[in-house]
């Protein structure tokens with residue numbers, strides 16, 4: 198497979214290596230590389246929202262010629278090239294040093310979305326960002342991981358809110374020419390890498406390569422002229438369309454993904470399905486083994502021994518279920534290749550207490566993976582509870598479901614200015630060898646005043662960003678001044694600023710704040726100790742209840758009674774997330790326990806010295822230590838009763854603890870108690886909630902044993918989980 202060239206039109210010889218830097222997202226988390234690119238043309242850099250490929254296609258060739266003769270620039274360039282060589286060397290780093298005997302045996306990581314950079318809109322939210330951070334940390338640690346996903350040519354959706362506060366969605370504009378994507382081609386130069394039968398037609402599948410440091414990501418698409426027009430659209434939209442569209446996408450991701458890797462000559466020894474969308478990857482490997490002559494039972498055992506499955510949500514709507522007739526039409530005839538009849542095939546995805554005529558993606562993944570985990574300690578318990586039916590007669594605490602708590606990629610999420618501040622403690626470019634464990638306690642050495650000044654500057658950057666975004670929209674799409682009011686243009690730099698940015702799903706309860714408007718108004722408009730709120734987030738296009746919550750927030754941001762102290766920032770994405778988690782004073786999260794599996798945005802905030810106030814759900818149930826933020830105490834109740842109790846606890850905390858801590862100042866006008874909490878927030882996040890820690894956990898607990906292919910039998914209570922498979926295998930022809 199030869200990658201296409203000519204992505205970047207022209208670079209003078211002395212700086213020709215810029216192409217390689219621009220085509221590897223590694224630049225995003227290397228400070229020097231980022232500056233090197235930015236300094237090519239800071240104005241275009243900013244206008245392209247930090248997209249080096251787009252910038253290099255626009256920049257004046259005279260400017261490049263000038264840089265190629267500039268001694269200082271060339272010196273910086275050489276340093277970055279050298280750093281990049283080090284960062285991409287597969288033989289150095291944590292993994293090769295720890296597990297030299299494993300060589301470069303590959304781990305394949307399948308996910309329906311990857312959130313890597315705002316210029317590549319193939320993610321919708323937390324799951325994608327997590328997958329992106331996973332790849333980046335795997336690269337840092339030199340874990341031999343490759344990613345497999347889909348390239349959605351119309352991305353997720355752009356959010357536009359109308360004058361009634363109702364969310365409308367339009368397709369995101371997506372031009373692969375200005376992405377660091379390279380199309381792979383077959384030996385005959387054709388873009389078809391593999392062909393997959395679905396819905397009674399062969400579908401040609403193409404693939405693009407995206408470099409994320411050492412990690413290569415393969416993104417599949419069906420938008421090829423060989424395909425039927427309907428099939429070309431199969432990879433247009435992330436989570437778009439109906440059930441059939443989704444099933445076909447997941448079929449392409451799972452079955453197509455394995456076949457693309459085979460065509461590329463890649464033979465992974467461990468296979469990780471990140472969420473149930475990728476389950477068919479396990480089914481396809483089952484088919485491969487059976488085609489090779491293995492018995493059904495041995496094939497199951499082998500697939501299990503090399504498979505890892507991570508489940509991400511306790512919300513039932515977050516799990517895909519496909520009914521028999523749909524499976525029959527989309528996966529037509531496939532069961533024959535497994536030697537199964539249709540009912541036995543469906544038994545692979547049988548839910549322990551649901552209608553038997555459907556295929557449950559999570560159930561199938563749990564059956565076919567030896568290593569299964571939830572994404573926080575609490576979520577492990579919730580997951581065991583949800584799936585106990587697969588292991589009748591066993592105690593919940595012996596079920597083989599682990600918890601690996603999510604983490605966030607520090608190099609991507611920590612503000613540049615805070616990185617520089619941390620240089621004072623850990624030395625310049627400390628992030629290349631980040632502190633571990635108690636070394637994070639040294640953040641206590643940071644000078645309070647310098648920390649506060651840095652934070653205040655980041656807060657101003659956020660407010661400038663809100664105004665600039667409003668200005669852009671005013672110029673291009675907004676026709677009515679009412680839009681400007683609630684877009685953050687009236688926020689000030691002094692008030693305590695609380696951030697709340699997440700998907701507008703009802704269980705996340707943005708509306709909790711509005712249960713008692715009078716009390717909220719008093720909190721926000723106190724003349725001496727005002728508070729302001731910044732909201733962002735999209736509702737799923739099909740979730741009208743979520744849109745109604747968004748509408749409530751949007752309207753409040755325009756109501757005079759709140760005096761301009763509520764803002765709603767449109768089109769939450771990675772870029773907006775960066776500004777928010779770095780610039781607010783407090784991060785707020787209000788999920789109804791235990792619906793939030795983890796919640797990583799609070800970790801991003803905490804790394805940036807922003808404390809969190811949250812219910813004791815997801816990571817906060819293990820991350821809160823009494824000194825790094827506030828927790829709404831657990832309340833045993835549900836529905837209205839729970840909401841009322843949590844609302845009362847939330848406001849009591851805000852009024853009696855949060856606001857006083859922020860506004861109690863010393864003679865230098867610094868808030869000592871607040872700053873102490875900021876430091877604890879970052880210490881806890883650094884110690885336990887980085888993606889580096891997470892990827893090490895996955896590697897040690899799952900990848901390494903899976904690569905070694907440690908046989909089954911050492912893990913007692915899995916038999917019932919695959920009992921239905923054994924029954925199915927009896928019907929094998």
Ligand SMILES: *Cc1c(COP(=O)(O)O)cnc(C)c1O
Pocket residue numbers: 321322323324326698699700769770771774775795796797798799801
């Ligand atoms: C981190 C992030 C999320 C996930 O955050 P949660 O806390 O899980 O809601 C979603 N969207 C974007 C853009 C993010 O950066």
